[in-house]
Amino acid sequence: MNELEKLGIEIKRDEPLAPYTAYKIGGPADYFVNIRASADLPKVIEAAEKDKIPYMLLGGGCNTVFSDKGFRGLVIHNMANKIEVHGSQMIVESGTPLSLVIAEALKHELGGIDKLFGLPGTIGGAIYGNAGAQGVEIGDFVVSVKIYRSGQGIVEEPKEYFQFSYRHSFLKKSHEIVLEVKLDLPTLDPDGAPIEVLKFRAEKQPKGKVAGSFFKNPTANESAGFLIDKAGLKGLKVGDIEISQQHGNWLMNLGSATQKDILAVARKTKEIVKEKFGIDLEPENILIDEHGNRIDI
Numbered sequence: 001m002n003e004l005e006k007l008g009i010e011i012k013r014d015e016p017l018a019p020y021t022a023y024k025i026g027g028p029a030d031y032f033v034n035i036r037a038s039a040d041l042p043k044v045i046e047a048a049e050k051d052k053i054p055y056m057l058l059g060g061g062c063n064t065v066f067s068d069k070g071f072r073g074l075v076i077h078n079m080a081n082k083i084e085v086h087g088s089q090m091i092v093e094s095g096t097p098l099s100l101v102i103a104e105a106l107k108h109e110l111g112g113i114d115k116l117f118g119l120p121g122t123i124g125g126a127i128y129g130n131a132g133a134q135g136v137e138i139g140d141f142v143v144s145v146k147i148y149r150s151g152q153g154i155v156e157e158p159k160e161y162f163q164f165s166y167r168h169s170f171l172k173k174s175h176e177i178v179l180e181v182k183l184d185l186p187t188l189d190p191d192g193a194p195i196e197v198l199k200f201r202a203e204k205q206p207k208g209k210v211a212g213s214f215f216k217n218p219t220a221n222e223s224a225g226f227l228i229d230k231a232g233l234k235g236l237k238v239g240d241i242e243i244s245q246q247h248g249n250w251l252m253n254l255g256s257a258t259q260k261d262i263l264a265v266a267r268k269t270k271e272i273v274k275e276k277f278g279i280d281l282e283p284e285n286i287l288i289d290e291h292g293n294r295i296d297i
């Protein structure tokens with residue numbers, strides 16, 4: 001802890017992670033810091049590396065399911081949220097909520113990204129998983145991204161480097177950290193009202209302790225929700241996790257659900273969909289164990 005302590009920032013210990021996530025699931029992190037400027041991210045990461053403390057980035061926690069045992073290392077909660085606008089381009093710190101990016105874009109009559117209205121989380125988290133909705137993905141608007149690469153420091157890479165595809169970016173393999181994102185946006189289409197997008201979400205999406213689609217859609221024409229519904233799995237419940245009656249691909253935390261409950265429902269769903277339709281569902285939500293490794297479903 002020597003190097004981290006030298007930075008003089010507040011380091012919380014045994015910080016419960018559940019309140020920082022959409023599902024409200026997760027035990028305590030050994031260490032936890034809030035970061036408010038992207039320039040501080042490399043400093044904290046380098047210190048953690050020198051101290052040999054495993055670390056992980058957390059944005060809005062809208063796609064993350066932590067272990068019930070928490071995380072044996074440092075959670076870096078990214079709240080760096082500065083935005084600059086230069087003509088059609090925006091330069092955004094990675095902890096900025098997507099909602100703020102969209103609001104700022106609208107103020108400058110920039111659009112395209114307004115289709116992502118109502119999609120929660122930070123732009124860093126969105127870049128990591130190439131979040132998308134209504135036929136657009138965040139990667140569509142990226143010019144370049146400043147990242148922290150372990151051993152090399154800060155580098156700026158063009159859009160192509162990230163190999164954006166459906167809910168995928170190269171960051172899932174490289175584990176580099178997004179510091180700042182440069183976007184180029186088209187002029188706002190006055191008919192593409194974001195209110196319509198919000199209305200769609202309000203009507204179609206379950207509310208409560210939810211984190212969007214649990215599984216990726218297996219193909220563009222075949223949604224995971226449709227298959228789960230057809231398999232008769234809506235309402236399947238383990239502990240306090242239930243498959244929503246409203247949307248087959250959304251899991252609801254009915255009260256004090258655990259990661260174990262999510263795993264049980266997800267594995268059962270995957271097994272039955274495979275049995276009935278021969279299709280392998282892959283998770284979109286990210287489940288991680290107490291050492292930061294991804295858990296296979």
Ligand SMILES: Cc1cc2nc3c(=O)[nH]c(=O)nc-3n(C[C@H](O)[C@H](O)[C@H](O)COP(=O)(O)OP(=O)(O)OC[C@H]3O[C@@H](n4cnc5c(N)ncnc54)[C@H](O)[C@@H]3O)c2cc1C
Nearest residue numbers: 059060061062063064121122124125126131132178211212
């Ligand atoms: C109500 C609701 C609706 C949703 N609807 C949609 C939807 O329509 N479409 C969609 O795609 N998703 C949707 N989601 C899922 C979620 O909003 C997105 O995946 C979002 O982009 C996650 O951002 P986050 O900041 O919360 O990421 P987190 O959950 O905090 O992190 C996700 C992953 O990204 C990594 N990460 C975070 N920040 C960085 C960074 N700066 N650098 C490197 N890695 C980083 C984390 O380590 C983690 O592995 C929805 C979620 C909810 C709760």
